[in-house]
Amino acid sequence: MATPRKSKADDGGTRRRLIEATAQIMYDDGYAAATSRQIAAKAGVKQALVYYYFPTMDDLFLEVLKVGADVALAQMRKALTADDPIRALWQINIDPRRTVLNTEFMALANHRKVIGAELKAYAERVRDIETAAVTMVMRASGIDLDAYPPVAIAMLIAQTARSLGNELAVGVTEGHEEFRALVERHLALLSNPSAAVRS
Amino acid sequence: MATPRKSKADDGGTRRRLIEATAQIMYDDGYAAATSRQIAAKAGVKQALVYYYFPTMDDLFLEVLKVGADVALAQMRKALTADDPIRALWQINIDPRRTVLNTEFMALANHRKVIGAELKAYAERVRDIETAAVTMVMRASGIDLDAYPPVAIAMLIAQTARSLGNELAVGVTEGHEEFRALVERHLALLSNPSAAVRS
DNA sequence: GTCTATATAGGGATAGAC
DNA sequence: GTCTATCCCTATATAGAC
Numbered sequence: 001m002a003t004p005r006k007s008k009a010d011d012g013g014t015r016r017r018l019i020e021a022t023a024q025i026m027y028d029d030g031y032a033a034a035t036s037r038q039i040a041a042k043a044g045v046k047q048a049l050v051y052y053y054f055p056t057m058d059d060l061f062l063e064v065l066k067v068g069a070d071v072a073l074a075q076m077r078k079a080l081t082a083d084d085p086i087r088a089l090w091q092i093n094i095d096p097r098r099t100v101l102n103t104e105f106m107a108l109a110n111h112r113k114v115i116g117a118e119l120k121a122y123a124e125r126v127r128d129i130e131t132a133a134v135t136m137v138m139r140a141s142g143i144d145l146d147a148y149p150p151v152a153i154a155m156l157i158a159q160t161a162r163s164l165g166n167e168l169a170v171g172v173t174e175g176h177e178e179f180r181a182l183v184e185r186h187l188a189l190l191s192n193p194s195a196a197v198r199s
Numbered sequence: 200m201a202t203p204r205k206s207k208a209d210d211g212g213t214r215r216r217l218i219e220a221t222a223q224i225m226y227d228d229g230y231a232a233a234t235s236r237q238i239a240a241k242a243g244v245k246q247a248l249v250y251y252y253f254p255t256m257d258d259l260f261l262e263v264l265k266v267g268a269d270v271a272l273a274q275m276r277k278a279l280t281a282d283d284p285i286r287a288l289w290q291i292n293i294d295p296r297r298t299v300l301n302t303e304f305m306a307l308a309n310h311r312k313v314i315g316a317e318l319k320a321y322a323e324r325v326r327d328i329e330t331a332a333v334t335m336v337m338r339a340s341g342i343d344l345d346a347y348p349p350v351a352i353a354m355l356i357a358q359t360a361r362s363l364g365n366e367l368a369v370g371v372t373e374g375h376e377e378f379r380a381l382v383e384r385h386l387a388l389l390s391n392p393s394a395a396v397r398s
Numbered sequence: 399g400t401c402t403a404t405a406t407a408g409g410g411a412t413a414g415a416c
Numbered sequence: 417g418t419c420t421a422t423c424c425c426t427a428t429a430t431a432g433a434c
Contacts, residue, residue, distance in 0.1 A: 014399080030310040032231040035427060049400060051429060100309055107306040109369055110299055111229040116369055123371045131374070151374035152381045159362035160355065170308055170315055172322045175330070175350035182351045213417080234409060245419060250411060252417095 015053050017043040022064045023101065031061070031104045062118055065105055069122040072098065076129045085133040086157060087187055093158045099165030130154040137190055153190075214252050216242040221263045222300065230260070230303045261317055264304055268321040271297065275328045284332040285356060286386055292357045298364030329353040336389055352389075 021042035025034045036057060040047040054060040072092070079088035092098070109116035134157070135150040160183070164176060220241035224233045235249040235256060253259040271291070278287035291297070308315035333356070334349040359382070363375060 012399095028310070030306055033310065036429085037426075046401060047428095048402080048430085052399070055429095057428070103302060103305050103309065106302050106365060106369065107229055110302065111227070111232065120370050123366065123369065124373050127371075127373050149374075149377035149381065152377040155362075155374050155378050156359065156381075160358050163354075163358035163362060166305060167322065170305065170322065171319050172326075174323050174326050175348075175354050178348035178351040179354050182348065182355075211417095235411085236408075244417095246410095247412080247420080248418060254411095256410070 014043065014045060014049070018045075018050060018053055018060065019064050019067055022060055023068065026064070026104045027097065027101055031108050034061070058112060058114060061108060061112075062114060065115065065118055065122070068101065069118075069125075073122075073125060073129065076126065076133075080129070080133050080136070084187075084191060086137055086190055089130055089133055089154075090157055090161050090183070090187065093161035094165045094168075096165045096169045099162050100169050102162065103166060103169075126158070127151065127154065130158050134190075141191060143190070213242070213244060213248070217244075217249060217252055217259065218263050218266055221259055222267065225263070225303045226296065226300055230307050233260070257311060257313060260307060260311075261313060264314065264317055264321070267300065268317075268324075272321075272324060272328065275325065275332075279328070279332050279335070283386075283390060285336055285389055288329055288332055288353075289356055289360050289382070289386070292360035293364045293367075295364045295368045298361050299368050301361065302365060302368075325357070326350065326353065329357050333389075340390060342389070 018039060021039045022034050025038055025042060034057075036050040037047050039060070040050050050057075050060065054063065075092050076089065079085050079092060082088040105115065105119055109119045131151045131154040134154040135145070138145060138148065138150055138153070160179070164179065167173070167176070217238060220238045221233050224237055224241060233256075236246045238259070239246040239249050249256075249259065253262065274291055275288065278284050278291060281287040304314065304318055308318045330350045330353040333353040334344070337344060337347065337349055337352070359378070363378065366372070366375070
């Protein structure tokens with residue numbers, strides 16, 4: 001667990017560059033465009049070298065997913081100690097860069113078992129962290145945790161943020177302004193329920 | 200507009216079968232597996248025939264999207280006259296069959312302009328219908344439409360339903376029970392605000 | 399660790415017979 | 417409307433030189 005990366009004294013970062021090139025191509029042109037040739041070209045190496053580092057293309061995709069997940073989880077853990085943890089989580093989840101790549105992996109996961117399993121594991125770890133953040137904030141605000149289960153509130157925040165990110169990526173913005181205003185009001189409510197306004 | 204399909208006396212449904220085969224393969228194995236050869240095989244015709252009906256593969260994908268959109272929009276318009284329109288919309292949006300295909304098209308849309316444009320147009324028509332349904336119900340219930348803009352509520356319902364469908368497809372169920380309970384409570388509240396309970 | 403070269407498969411698309 | 421046959425390109429993956 002201490003050395004998740006290659007233990008070798010490691011090249012000149014070729015492995016890392018291959019992973020980054022793959023992520024970039026998936027983001028720009030979709031997973032179907034992430035071929036060994038395209039990836040090698042972007043990383044500045046020859047095609048066959050991809051197979052030196054990754055036995056199959058699935059191994060490479062899996063590694064892209066794992067590295068991205070590690071980064072995302074680190075960001076989320078950091079969000080736990082932010083001034084406004086919930087808003088920080090919202091910001092992380094709405095980032096179109098993240099949502100586009102996530103969509104690619106979800107599509108991949110729908111027909112490649114190993115990727116589906118990894119994505120599932122990642123999604124659950126994310127949910128746990130987000131639920132922890134929401135629990136913390138709600139408890140501090142004295143909100144009834146039985147009436148509003150933190151895990152459900154965490155899902156609500158994360159899912160809608162991601163959905164907005166996805167829509168932005170496609171160019172859909174109808175209703176976004178209204179939605180963001182609604183979110184703002186309720187984020188404020190979560191952190192400071194004394195200011196509650198009702199319908 | 201009266202004849203969205205081929206005006207010819209039409210074959211024996213070959214065109215339709217090609218579209219259905221494509222949708223099925225995209226659902227089962229992802230868009231990358233939807234090749235002219237695979238599609239032809241599933242439809243029981245030879246590969247070259249695909250190009251008789253559709254000049255390029257993108258034309259075929261576009262047609263799959265359009266037909267699917269037409270069906271979905273029809274379902275949603277029908278939901279407007281249902282006993283509980285909001286719940287009907289929730290049910291339509293949570294269907295994993297729909298969300299999986301939608302994910303494939305979103306991934307496709309990220310790098311094929313024509314598909315992105317069509318998906319955007321479709322998403323906006325869906326939003327309009329859903330907003331109409333929500334407006335209707337909220338108005339009937341006497342809920343403050345300024346405090347809770349119907350378009351935002353419509354987004355909330357549709358997006359979270361789709362997110363749950365996506366997660367089900369990957370096998371993630373953590374928090375779903377709590378979330379569904381929360382939704383149930385608020386759907387009831389939407390249609391019958393007199394039963395309001397607050398935090 | 400990186401390369402060249404190649405095996406093998408499958409892709410989109412077209413020409414032309416029936 | 418459907419077929420056979422084919423062009424040309426790109427894919428994953430491996431073998432072996434350097």
